[in-house]
Amino acid sequence: MVLIGQKSLELPIIQGGMGIGISLGGLAGEVARWGGMGVISAANPGYNHPDFWRDAARVNLEALRQEVHKAREISGGQGIVAVNVMVAAYQYADLVRTAVKAGADAIICGAGLPTKLPALMAGSGVAIAPIVSSGKAARTICRLWDRHHGICPDFVVVEGPEAGGHLGFKPDELEGPAIPELAQLLTEVLAELEPFRRKYGRDIPVFAAGGVFTGADIARYTALGAAGAQIATRFIATYECDASPGYKQRILDARPEDVVLLKSPVGMPGRGLRSPLIERMERGERVLVERCTRCLHPCNPATTPYCITRALIEACRGNWEQGLFFCGSHVGRVKQMVSVQSLLDRLTTEWRNSR
Numbered sequence: 315m316v317l318i319g320q321k322s323l324e325l326p327i328i329q330g331g332m333g334i335g336i337s338l339g340g341l342a343g344e345v346a347r348w349g350g351m352g353v354i355s356a357a358n359p360g361y362n363h364p365d366f367w368r369d370a371a372r373v374n375l376e377a378l379r380q381e382v383h384k385a386r387e388i389s390g391g392q393g394i395v396a397v398n399v400m401v402a403a404y405q406y407a408d409l410v411r412t413a414v415k416a417g418a419d420a421i422i423c424g425a426g427l428p429t430k431l432p433a434l435m436a437g438s439g440v441a442i443a444p445i446v447s448s449g450k451a452a453r454t455i456c457r458l459w460d461r462h463h464g465i466c467p468d469f470v471v472v473e474g475p476e477a478g479g480h481l482g483f484k485p486d487e488l489e490g491p492a493i494p495e496l497a498q499l500l501t502e503v504l505a506e507l508e509p510f511r512r513k514y515g516r517d518i519p520v521f522a523a524g525g526v527f528t529g530a531d532i533a534r535y536t537a538l539g540a541a542g543a544q545i546a547t548r549f550i551a552t553y554e555c556d557a558s559p560g561y562k563q564r565i566l567d568a569r570p571e572d573v574v575l576l577k578s579p580v581g582m583p584g585r586g587l588r589s590p591l592i593e594r595m596e597r598g599e600r601v602l603v604e605r606c607t608r609c610l611h612p613c614n615p616a617t618t619p620y621c622i623t624r625a626l627i628e629a630c631r632g633n634w635e636q637g638l639f640f641c642g643s644h645v646g647r648v649k650q651m652v653s654v655q656s657l658l659d660r661l662t663t664e665w666r667n668s669r
Contacts, residue, residue, distance in 0.1 A: 316541045319441025319468045324349035326542025329549050331398025333357025335630035338556040339381035343388025344654040351394040354381050356409045361627045375412045382416035394419045401426030410434045432463035441468035449502030456510045466510040469519040472503045476525025478585050478642035504539045527644045529664020547642035552654045560632015570646035579622045587639040
């Protein structure tokens with residue numbers, strides 16, 4: 315049992331946020347229902363609305379409200395329902411406020427340093443957490459939150475280089491001879507958080523993420539001091555995942571050699587499957603952006619090689635030719651569709667047996 319803000323997390327598992335449309339209220343609610351932390355991705359949750367390309371800002375906020383309500387209804391008050399919001403999102407502040415008003419239990423922020431998050435959450439009682447990829451980043455965030463807001467994180471997610479989607483590392487850190495190990499990053503983050511634990515007189519639970527696949531993996535990191543782990547890719551191959559059957563089948567069919575490091579249009583390295591779209595990018599081709607929703611700050615529609623929003627939407631719908639299929643490094647080990655309950659049962663049983 316781990317204390318997260320004002321709620322207790324029964325299982326040491328966070329289901330990672332996956333967008334666009336992969337982890338919405340259906341998946342997050344089911345994970346929370348069985349005692350984990352279910353995470354809704356706030357990345358364009360309104361992608362399926364007929365007005366999305368005309369009025370994405372309004373549609374996304376309304377969709378996020380609906381997905382949080384859906385997750386809370388499915389969970390039946392069990393577990394924790396969280397929302398993952400990217401700092402780089404143009405609607406970052408509005409998405410955070412909307413998630414809080416809708417009843418989210420926690421807000422998790424990555425893709426940038428969430429320096430303004432405490433101000434957006436003041437007085438809400440909702441737990442807040444940054445996603446970091448180094449001890450330095452954890453220290454920087456804690457110092458800023460401590461100095462300007464008099465608080466520290468309710469929990470922290472430390473994400474290593476084997477994660478899927480956008481990664482918080484430089485390209486040479488991912489392909490060079492000295493790739494950071496998650497265990498090392500976890501140890502560094504725990505050390506940087508210790509002064510703030512002492513100052514605030516409470517624990518700051520840390521969850522290890524990126525390449526965590528089994529309950530034995532979770533046990534390895536909890537033995538090093540983690541409170542648990544965040545797992546994402548394995549939850550795609552669940553009946554309750556919000557992605558299309560086509561996306562799930564691509565995950566089930568993936569081989570280790572299909573996984574590639576790629577350069578995202580927003581300037582961050584990422585990890586996904588070598589789809590026809592990625593092969594076109596490797597040949598130096600470009601897909602013209604026909605419509606832009608201004609989803610992320612670093613993106614320039616006039617120069618971007620392709621629209622990441624469009625590519626992620628097509629992937630969510632199972633369009634292999636035009637989609638961007640993000641996944642973690644161990645996707646080749648995912649071979650069977652299961653229910654969320656059975657996956658959580660297996661992970662926790664393995665974890666307990668490996669301690």
